[in-house]
Amino acid sequence: xxxxxxxxxxxxxxxxxxxxxxxxxxxxxxxxxxxxxxxxxxxxxxxxxxxxxxxxxxxxxxxxxxxxxxxxxxxxxxxxxxxxxxxxxxxxxxxxxxxxxxxxxxxxxxxxxxxxxxxxxxxxxxxxxxxxxxxxxxxxxxxxxxxxxxxxxxxxxxxxxxxxxxxxxxxxxxxxxxxxxxxxxxxxxxxxxxxxxxxxxxxxxxxxxxxxxxxxxxxxxxxxxxxxxxxxxxxxxxxxxxxxxxxxxxxxxxxxxxxxxxxxxxxxxxxxxxxxxxxxxxxxxxxxxxxxxxxxxxxxxxxxxxxxxxxxxxxxxxxxxxxxxxxxxxxxxxxxxxxxxxxxxxxxxxxxxxxxxxxxxxxxxxxxxxxxxxxxxxxxxxxxxxxxxxxxxxxxxxxxxxxxxxxxxxxxxxxxxxxxxxxxxxxxxxxxxxxxxxxxxxxxxxxxxxxxxxxxxxxxxxxxxxxxxxxxxxxxxx
Amino acid sequence: xxxxxxxxxxxxxxxxxxxxxxxxxxxxxxxxxxxxxxxxxxxxxxxxxxxxxxxxxxxxxxxxxxxxxxxxxxxxxxxxxxxxxxxxxxxxxxxxxxxxxxxxxxxxxxxxxxxxxxxxxxxxxxxxxxxxxxxxxxxxxxxxxxxxxxxxxxxxxxxxxxxxxxxxxxxxxxxxxxxxxxxxxxxxxxxxxxxxxxxxxxxxxxxxxxxxxxxxxxxxxxxxxxxxxxxxxxxxxxxxxxxxxxxxxxxxxxxxxxxxxxxxxxxxxxxxxxxxxxxxxxxxxxxxxxxxxxxxxxxxxxxxxxxxxxxxxxxxxxxxxxxxxxxxxxxx
Numbered sequence: 139x140x141x142x143x144x145x146x147x148x149x150x151x152x153x154x155x156x157x158x159x160x161x162x163x164x165x166x167x168x169x170x171x172x173x174x175x176x177x178x179x180x181x182x183x184x185x186x187x188x189x190x191x192x193x194x195x196x197x198x199x200x201x202x203x204x205x206x207x208x209x210x211x212x213x214x215x216x217x218x219x220x221x222x223x224x225x226x227x228x229x230x231x232x233x234x235x236x237x238x239x240x241x242x243x244x245x246x247x248x249x250x251x252x253x254x255x256x257x258x259x260x261x262x263x264x265x266x267x268x269x270x271x272x273x274x275x276x277x278x279x280x281x282x283x284x285x286x287x288x289x290x291x292x293x294x295x296x297x298x299x300x301x302x303x304x305x306x307x308x309x310x311x312x313x314x315x316x317x318x319x320x321x322x323x324x325x326x327x328x329x330x331x332x333x334x335x336x337x338x339x340x341x342x343x344x345x346x347x348x349x350x351x352x353x354x355x356x357x358x359x360x361x362x363x364x365x366x367x368x369x370x371x372x373x374x375x376x377x378x379x380x381x382x383x384x385x386x387x388x389x390x391x392x393x394x395x396x397x398x399x400x401x402x403x404x405x406x407x408x409x410x411x412x413x414x415x416x417x418x419x420x421x422x423x424x425x426x427x428x429x430x431x432x433x434x435x436x437x438x439x440x441x442x443x444x445x446x447x448x449x450x451x452x453x454x455x456x457x458x459x460x461x462x463x464x465x466x467x468x469x470x471x472x473x474x475x476x477x478x479x480x481x482x483x484x485x486x487x488x489x490x491x492x493x494x495x496x497x498x499x500x501x502x503x504x505x506x507x508x509x510x511x512x513x514x515x516x517x518x519x520x521x522x523x524x525x526x527x528x529x530x531x532x533x534x535x536x537x538x539x540x541x542x543x544x545x546x547x548x549x550x551x552x553x554x555x556x557x558x559x560x561x562x563x564x565x566x567x568x569x570x571x572x573x574x575x576x577x578x579x580x581x582x583x584x585x586x587x588x589x590x591x592x593x594x595x596x597x598x599x600x601x602x603x604x605x606x607x608x609x610x611x612x613x614x615x616x
Numbered sequence: 617x618x619x620x621x622x623x624x625x626x627x628x629x630x631x632x633x634x635x636x637x638x639x640x641x642x643x644x645x646x647x648x649x650x651x652x653x654x655x656x657x658x659x660x661x662x663x664x665x666x667x668x669x670x671x672x673x674x675x676x677x678x679x680x681x682x683x684x685x686x687x688x689x690x691x692x693x694x695x696x697x698x699x700x701x702x703x704x705x706x707x708x709x710x711x712x713x714x715x716x717x718x719x720x721x722x723x724x725x726x727x728x729x730x731x732x733x734x735x736x737x738x739x740x741x742x743x744x745x746x747x748x749x750x751x752x753x754x755x756x757x758x759x760x761x762x763x764x765x766x767x768x769x770x771x772x773x774x775x776x777x778x779x780x781x782x783x784x785x786x787x788x789x790x791x792x793x794x795x796x797x798x799x800x801x802x803x804x805x806x807x808x809x810x811x812x813x814x815x816x817x818x819x820x821x822x823x824x825x826x827x828x829x830x831x832x833x834x835x836x837x838x839x840x841x842x843x844x845x846x847x848x849x850x851x852x853x854x855x856x857x858x859x860x861x862x863x864x865x866x867x868x869x870x871x872x873x874x875x876x877x878x879x880x881x882x883x884x885x886x887x888x889x890x891x892x893x894x895x896x897x898x899x900x901x902x903x904x905x906x907x908x909x910x911x912x913x914x915x916x917x918x919x920x921x922x923x924x925x926x927x928x929x930x931x932x933x934x935x936x937x938x939x940x941x942x943x944x945x946x947x948x
Contacts, residue, residue, distance in 0.1 A: 139821075139824055139826070139827070139864050139865065139866065140821075140863060140864065140865050141865065141866060142865040142866065142867070142868070147926060163930065165865075165870070167863075167865070353934075354882060356932065357930075357932055358932050358934055359932065359934065359937075359940060360872060360940065360942075362861070370937075373934070373937055374934055374937060377882075377934055377935070378934075378935065378936065379936055379937070
C-alpha cells in the first residue's frame with residue numbers, strides 16, 4: 139500500500155479569461171520522484187504557484203497531509219512543502235551556514251545561536267556534497283549550480299514531506315547534473331516526495347518513478363519509469379507522431395567572414411584558431427560552459443587579447459565594446475532567450491518598437507521611423523498577426539521568437555547565440571533551429587556557444603571543443 | 617384576522633383620513649377666524665387630491681404586490697393557506713417549507729430513478745434463464761471434449777464463466793480479485809478472436825496481500841477493457857498492448873487501464889467526457905436507448921452515485937498513440 143502525500147483534484151486555473159488548467163488532477167506518493175512534463179505555457183508554473191502558496195485555488199481542491207484546501211483558499215506556507223523555483227530561496231548576503239541552518243529553521247527565533255555547532259554541521263554537509271565551497275562563503279559568491287546544491291542541502295536538513303522543483307537544471311555540466319541527481323535520490327531515500335517540473339525530458343525526468351504529461355491543459359498521459367522512451371514522451375507532449383530528426387542542408391559559402399589566428403588569452407585558453415564562413419553554423423563546446431563564453435567576450439571586446447589576430451571581413455578587428463561590435467553587424471542573442479529586456483506589461487508590438495527605436499536612433503535623438511516601421515512589418519510577417527498585439531506574457535513562444543527574430547531580421551553579418559535552447563521545449567527548439575537555418579541561408583555566420591554536445595551536433599556544420607586545459611579541437615559534422 | 621395586505625391597507629386609510637380631518641379642521645378654523653373661507657376650500661380640495669394620488673400609488677406599488685405574493689403562497693402552500701396566519705414571519709416560514717419540500721421531492725425523484733434502474737436490470741437478468749444457459753454451454757463443452765475439439769471446449773468454458781459472473785444474482789460488490797479474474801476470462805475469450813495481436817498485462821504490488829481482497833462494484837473493469845479493444849486496438853494495424861495497473865493508497869484504489877491503440881482526437885475525447893460526466897438523471901434513459909450492455913458512462917455514474925462525485929472515471933487520449941482510463945474508488 140502506498141501513502142499519498144499530495145492529491146490535486148479538478149484543479150482549474152484561469153488567466154485573463156483564458157483557461158490555463160482544466161480539471162487537472164495529480165497524486166504523489168511518499169518517497170517518489172514524480173516528473174511533471176509539459177510544453178511551455180501548459181500550466182506548470184501555475185501549479186507551482188498553487189503548491190507554494192503564492193496563488194489561491196480557483197477551482198478544485200488540494201489535499202495535503204490530510205488537510206483539504208478548496209476554492210479561494212491558499213495552501214499555507216509551511217516547512218512541509220519545500221519549493222525551489224526560478225528565483226533562489228537563499229539570502230544573498232548571508233553565508234551558506236546561515237542560510238541552511240538559521241533562516242527557515244526556527245533558529246532565528248532563539249536569542250542565542252550556536253554558531254560553532256552550525257558551522258560544524260555545515261562543514262560536514264559540504265564535505266560530502268560540495269567540497270569546494272566553505273561554510274562562511276556568501277551566497278552571492280556562488281555559481282548558479284552551487285546555489286541549487288545549497289538549496290537541496292537545506293531540504294535535507296528541513297526534511298519536508300514534499301519538494302516541488304520548477305526546472306532548476308538549465309546549463310549544468312554532466313558532473314553537476316550527476317550531483318543534483320545524487321542529492322535527489324538521497325532525499326527520496328529519506329522518504330521525501332519530489333515533484334519535478336520541466337518543459338522537456340532530461341536526465342532528471344529520466345530518473346523519476348512516474349511522469350505526468352500535461353497537454354491541452356490536462357493530464358494527457360501517466361507513464362511509469364519502465365515505459366519511458368524519448369520518442370513516446372515527445373509524441374505525447376505534442377499530441378502527434380512528431381519526427382525527431384532535424385533536417386537541414388549546409389549553407390556554407392566560400393567567403394570567410396571571421397577568423398582567429400593564434401589568439402591567446404593567457405592561462406585560461408590559448409592558441410585559438412577558428413574560422414567562420416558566410417552561411418556557416420559553428421558550435422563552441424565546453425563541458426562547464428565557461429571557457430567557450432570567452433570566445434564571445436573576445437568578439438564583443440569584453441576580454442583583452444594578449445596575442446594573435448582577429449580578422450573580420452578581411453580587416454583586422456579590434457573589438458572595444460558590445461555596442462561597437464553591434465554597429466559592425468555582430469548580433470548577440472542572450473542566453474536561453476532570456477526575457478530580461480522585455481517589459482512584461484507592454485504588448486509585443488510595443489516591445490519591438492522600443493527595441494528598434496533604440497537600435498535605429500542616431501545619437502539617441504533622431505529616430506529612423508521608416509526603418510523601425512519596416513522592421514516591425516518584417517516581424518509581423520513572421521509571427522501570426524492574430525496573436526501579435528496580445529500582452530507578451532500570454533504566449534511564451536511568441537516572446538522567445540521575438541528575441542530570436544529581432545536579431546535575425548536585422549541581417550547581421552555574424553550572429554552569436556548563447557545556449558539558445560536552454561529554456562526551449564521540443565517545439566521551440568525546432569523553431570529556433572529553423573530560424574537559425576534561415577539566417578544561415580541569407581549568408582549570416584552563426585556561432586552557437588553551448589555545453590550540450592547533442593544540440594550542437596543537430597544544427598552545426600563545425601564544432602570546436604575546448605577541454606579544461608584550454609585546448610581547442612575542430613570537428614567537422616557530416 | 618384579516619390578511620397582511622388588508623391590514624396594511626386599513627392602517628394606511630386610517631392614517632390618511634386622520635391627516636385629512638386634522639387638516640380640514642385646521643383650515644376651517646383658520647378660515648372662520650381669518651375670513652378666507654374660499655381660499656381654505658381650495659386648499660382642502662387640493663390636499664384631498666394629493667392624498668388620493670398618494671393612496672393610489674401606495675395601493676399599486678405596495679399593497680397589490682403583497683396581495684399577489686400572499687395569493688401565490690396560499691396556492692402552493694402544502695400546509696393549506698390560512699388567512700389567519702399571514703404575518704411576515706408566516707410568509708417566510710411558508711417559503712422555507714416550500715424550499716424544503718422541493719428538496720425532498722428531488723431526492724425522492726432521484727431514488728425512484730435509481731430504483732427503476734435496479735428493477736430494469738433485474739428484469740433483464742430474469743429474461744435470461746441462467747441455468748438454461750449454463751447447462752447448454754456445458755453440453756457444448758462436453759460434446760467438444762468428446763470430439764477432441766479442445767479449443768472449442770476451452771472457449772465454451774470461458775464463456776460460461778463470463779456469464780456466470782456477469783448475470784448472476786449475487787452481490788453488486790465483489791472482490792477485486794474476482795473482478796480481475798472476470799477481465800482475464802474476457803481476455804481469454806478475445807484471444808481466440810485476436811490471437812496474439814493484443815498483449816495483456818495486469819500490474820500491481822504483489823506484496824500487498826490485502827489489495828486483491830479490496831471491494832469493487834461488479835462489472836467496473838470489463839466494460840472499459842471492452843471499449844479499449846473495440847475502439848482502440850481492433851482497428852490498429854500492428855500489435856497492441858493493454859495494461860491494467862493498480863495502485864492502492866490508504867483511502868483509494870486507483871486502477872489505470874491503458875492501451876496503445878488508435879486513440880481519439882481532441883473533439884471526440886471532449887464529447888466522450890461530456891457523455892461520461894453527463895446528468896445523473898439521464899441514467900435510465902441511456903440504458904433504455906442502448907438496450908443491454910453497460911457503457912462507460914454507466915460505469916462512471918454508478919461509481920459516482922455509490923461513492924460520491926470525487927470518484928469515478930477519468931479518460932485521456934492522444935490520437936494514434938492510445939487511451940488511458942483511470943478508475944478511482946474508495947477503500948470500503
